[in-house]
Amino acid sequence: MADETGISWTDHTFNPWWGCTKIAPGCDNCYAATFDKRTGGDYWNPHNKPRRTSEANWRKVHKWNKLAEQEGRRHRVFCGSMMDWCDNQVPDTWRYDLFWLIRETPHLDWQLLTKRAARIQDCLPDDWGYWECCYDNVWLGVTVENVQYGLSRAEALQAIPAKVRFLSCEPLIAPIDNAFPYLFHGIDWVIVGGESGPGCRPMETAWAESILNHCHEIDLPVWFKQHGGNTKDKGGCEIFGREIKQWPRGAAL
Numbered sequence: 246m247a248d249e250t251g252i253s254w255t256d257h258t259f260n261p262w263w264g265c266t267k268i269a270p271g272c273d274n275c276y277a278a279t280f281d282k283r284t285g286g287d288y289w290n291p292h293n294k295p296r297r298t299s300e301a302n303w304r305k306v307h308k309w310n311k312l313a314e315q316e317g318r319r320h321r322v323f324c325g326s327m328m329d330w331c332d333n334q335v336p337d338t339w340r341y342d343l344f345w346l347i348r349e350t351p352h353l354d355w356q357l358l359t360k361r362a363a364r365i366q367d368c369l370p371d372d373w374g375y376w377e378c379c380y381d382n383v384w385l386g387v388t389v390e391n392v393q394y395g396l397s398r399a400e401a402l403q404a405i406p407a408k409v410r411f412l413s414c415e416p417l418i419a420p421i422d423n424a425f426p427y428l429f430h431g432i433d434w435v436i437v438g439g440e441s442g443p444g445c446r447p448m449e450t451a452w453a454e455s456i457l458n459h460c461h462e463i464d465l466p467v468w469f470k471q472h473g474g475n476t477k478d479k480g481g482c483e484i485f486g487r488e489i490k491q492w493p494r495g496a497a498l
Contacts, residue, residue: 392423402432447474
């Protein structure tokens, strides 16, 4: 879980626990909840707490770290595809163990994404520096599906030191043009993509193009993931007639 992943902007996905609670419009068609139910789970039920994954799953991360060291290139790990690392339904001890694992894997860059931005500061370890980041292998990100929910998350993220701060504008379900100056201040990387799967809400190409144009104007690296939709290729990953896949500056790749 998972040695390989279909997520284009990472190398591996790791879920220290499994399950979450829907809290915002970006969660409405959650692919993780659908997958959980299809495989017989019920961990997106607000009355059920997430479950911790197996020790064997946790040990995989050390294998990825060793492989990255041997290859001489950093591997990126998205944490996580089936949970939210700032979830208030999990014990703090689980997060303590997660950051201990992060410390033990210096050849991996951990991409920690949350919709619970107000909890980031409380969920970081005690040795996370206030004026400078103690964890050079951690990228902190928040989801921005629209202005109403995304702006406050971005502002919370901007107040926290990190090697890389990023926004995941996926699923992009509304235009965010009117918040550009506030959203992208202090941000190092932007991911853009439409929703995919059953019942997906369409993303207008103009919404994505506007973000990409703005990022180009301010020299902000951006990764266009997909247009979204129900097609097998998720609507394609080209925009302006090409793929746009830029990594954040200052991140060793």
